[in-house]
Amino acid sequence: MAAVQDTVEQVRSIDVDQYKYGFETDIESEKAPKGLCEDVIRYISAKKEEPEWMLQWRLDAYARWLTMQEPEWARVDYPQIDYQDLYYYSQPKAFKAPKSLDEVDPEILKTYAKLGIPLREQEILAGVEIPEGERPRIAVDAVFDSVSVATTFKEELKAAGVIFMPISEALREHPDLVKQYLGSVVPPTDNYFATLNQAVFSDGSFVYIPPGVRCPMELSTYFRINEKNTGQFERTLIIADKGSYVSYLEGCTAPMRDENQLHAAVVELVVLDDAEIKYSTVQNWYPGDADGKGGIYNFVTKRGDCRGKNSKISWTQVETGSAITWKYPSCVLRGEGSSGEFYSIAISNGRQQVDSGTKMIHLGKNTTSRIISKGISAGRSNNTYRGLVSAHRKAAGARNFTNCDSLLIGDNCGAHTVPYIEAKNPTAQFEHEATTSKISEDMLFYCMQRGLTQEDAVALVVNGFVRDVLQQLPMEFAVEAQKLISISLEGSVG
Amino acid sequence: MAPLLEIKDLHAEISGGRKIIDGMNLTINPGEIHAIMGPNGAGKSTLSYVLSGKPGYEITGGEVIFRGVNLLELSPDERAAQGLFLCFQYPLEIPGVSNMAFLHTAVNSQRRKRGEVELTSPELVRKVRELGQTLGINAEMLKRPVNVGFSGGEKxxxxxxxxxxxEPYLCVLDEADSGLDIDALKVVSNGVNALRSPERSMLVITHYQRLLDYIVPDVVHVFAAGRIVHTGGKELALELEATGYAQYQNEAA
Structure with a gap:
């Protein structure tokens, strides 16, 4: 298994217990005043040169948020967040939306290079010796704290009719499209963190794929939190018009800090007739240290609306980071014959707490969904799968298959599965399978008796456990994810 | 000629539990096949675990020299690389990991530890297919996850x-015939016999004589109450089949 070997070697080359992306970029930033009030929201909106309706949309959300309660139903435990003790907006000083990559601050370019995210198109092209036409090309939108600092391959995408740009820019250049779809999947009333995001979101990516277009390359957004005491609130909106297709990747990292940082993002997907969005995430926010100090609080709302007939959304996520993960990428299966998929690997180690899963809401006829969730808990972590599968009374012929497997490593971690199933139509067929197993000493011993070191043996067993899901990831991401899995589980076996 | 394996006055117990190996001595020379027979619960399987380094056992005395090194100081994977192979009574299942991938990882882990050149995928695949044919293992079985859903014979x-x-130097076969029908037993025995060579030795642990009709030993030991209580030639196995272990159990006690 060459891939496993690669993984293990990559891991060896990195110091044990070192969060690889924990460095900090020394760059001056400009922040909104600390805390949250109407003036801060006006400040953000003004910075973005937003139209009046947008400011109003934010203020409405803020007014509503003030009346809302922080949800407590998840199996996560953390001290009260002081929302007045955060910065809600931070951008690199002297930041002016760059017209080309040459205008991007070299410190920021260096940061992304260090993270392995090439922003210079020529570097992307030069770095890979593959014949013309077969190069794996990925267009990247890089979000640094609250602003998008660079977007690559804009021209080529434009030629295909694809719009891929920071959402703040889209508000200026394509206001009608944004206005039509923004908030149409995750409404202002949705939940505490989504409403907060609506009030203060700073940037994120906007994607529009016109009818009949197959996006010529994979699109990706790379989020980086750098600034101290700063929340990151990005908002992503992807629209796949009739008969189009796009594969979108999202990656995230943050410096190691002793204090917790808040990340409350919203992602909205809209898919029209016969279109498809494949959305993959490798989430590697700083998880905190072994004693649970520091780390990102990740409260994210991701939802896709299969609005058209025979439309399709596929979520694939590999969650290895964050001190707390609260995240349920969902599909509203509205269009007749639409389908939703959720493939997830959630790994927790140390003191991490994960409460994650999905919602498959079947509204239309003959809609189908598939959920494959693999939770791996090690150390003193807790890992919960929480999922809802529901069929509206009009959703005749709805079908779901769910498979939730949990793997425990060691004696001090927990795995929990909380499925909710509601079928209001008698023809709906829902299947649910779940298993919980432990990496047994016997299994590790068997591998070691054949020559594998203990670390190799754990990596082998875990990679086998998550294989169904890894296969769903785009190639480059799958390799990245495999490395991450080994790193996250380092030191998990005595 | 230096012995391949020397067990000297070995004492071992289940960690924090009862004593299982109690003053055992055994010398195996290169090329020899030794059978260890004894009643259930005598500690035969424990012996195989202690030799291969399974966690959960504590060595309280004695030593084991294998190919000139102190075996007890090595981790299980180092023992494997040194040439010790344990054929499990109940092989473990590893979901999601294909048999071929597992073989590749195992072979190259050992080669790397010994400082040898690793096998490339095509080299390995060719070799595995050739060997597989002699055992009736087809390409489909090599793609399946390790031992998952395999019948007893397939495992x-x-x-x-x-x-x-x-290609180990010492093969420890722990109840290699359990779960096998007579046809499967022949296939497995043929495989084991094909491995016989002047450098390679076998330690066959069994409580039935049947297996020894196929894998014919040079030496047969009776193991009772944690040590070897009697040693003879291959005819001893037949004798035990007729008389049982009772007399030796009394002797040991």
């Missing part, structure tokens, strides 16, 4: 395949 054939591929 043992798979163990034999690993053994043939890894």
């Amino acid at each position: 043992k054939r798979n163990e034999t395949l690993q053994m043939m591929l890894l």
Whole structure:
């Protein structure tokens, strides 16, 4: 298994217990005043040169948020967040939306290079010796704290009719499209963190794929939190018009800090007739240290609306980071014959707490969904799968298959599965399978008796456990994810 | 000629539990096949675990020298690389990991530890297919996850395949015939016999004589109450089949 070997070697080359992306970029930033009030929201909106309706949309959300309660139903435990003790907006000083990559601050370019995210198109092209036409090309939108600092391959995408740009820019250049779809999947009333995001979101990516277009390359957004005491609130909106297709990747990292940082993002997907969005995430926010100090609080709302007939959304996520993960990428299966998929690997180690899963809401006829969730808990972590599968009374012929497997490593971690199933139509067929197993000493011993070191043996067993899901990831991401899995589980076996 | 394996006055117990190996001595020379027979619960399987380094056992005395090194100081994977192979009574299942991938990882882990050149995928695949054919293991079985859903016979054939591929110096076969019908027993025995060589030795642990009709030992030991209480030639196995272990159990006690 060459891939496993690669993984293990990559891991060896990195110091044990070192969060690889924990460095900090020394760059001056400009922040909104600390805390949250109407003036801060006006400040953000003004910075973005937003139209009046947008400011109003934010203020409405803020007014509503003030009346809302922080949800407590998840199996996560953390001290009260002081929302007045955060910065809600931070951008690199002297930041002016760059017209080309040459205008991007070299410190920021260096940061992304260090993270392995090439922003210079020529570097992307030069770095890979593959014949013309077969190069794996990925267009990247890089979000640094609250602003998008660079977007690559804009021209080529434009030629295909694809719009891929920071959402703040889209508000200026394509206001009608944004206005039509923004908030149409995750409404202002949705939940505490989504409403907060609506009030203060700073940037994120906007994607529009016109009818009949197959996006010529994979699109990706790379989020980086750098600034101290700063929340990151990005908002992503992807629209796949009739008969189009796009594969979108999202990656995230943050410096190691002793204090917790808040990340409350919203992602909205809209898919029209016969279109498809494949959305993959490798989430590697700083998880905190072994004693649970520091780390990102990740409260994210991701939802896709299969609005058209025979439309399709596929979520694939590999969650290895964050001190707390609260995240349920969902599909509203509205269009007749639409389908939703959720493939997830959630790994927790140390003191991490994960409460994650999905919602498959079947509204239309003959809609189908598939959920494959693999939770791996090690150390003193807790890992919960929480999922809802529901069929509206009009959703005749709805079908779901769910498979939730949990793997425990060691004696001090927990795995929990909380499925909710509601079928209001008698023809709906829902299947649910779940298993919980432990990496047994016997299994590790068997591998070691054949020559594998203990670390190799754990990596082998875990990679086998998550294989169904890894296969769903785009190639480059799958390799990245495999490395991450080994790193996250380092030191998990005595 | 230096012995391949020397067990001297070995004492071992289950960690925090009862004593299982109690003053055992055994010398195996290169090329020899030794059978260890004894009643259930005598500690035969424990012996195989202690030799291969399974966690959960504590060595309270004695030493084990294997190919000139102190075996007890090595981790299980180092023992494997040194040339010790344990054919499991109940091979473990590893979901999601294909048999071929597992073999590749195992072979190259050992080669790397010994400072040898690693096998490339095509080299390995060719070798595995050749060996597999002699054991009736087809391409489909090599793609399936390790031992998952295998019948008892398939698991043992798979163990034999690993053994043939890894080319160990000492094969410890722990109840290699359990779960086998007579046809499967022949296939496995043929595989084991094909591995016989002047450098390679076998330690066959069994409580039935049946297996020894196929894998014919040079020496037979009776193991009772944690040590070897009687040693003879291959005819001893037949004798035990007729008389049982009772007399030796009394002797040991």
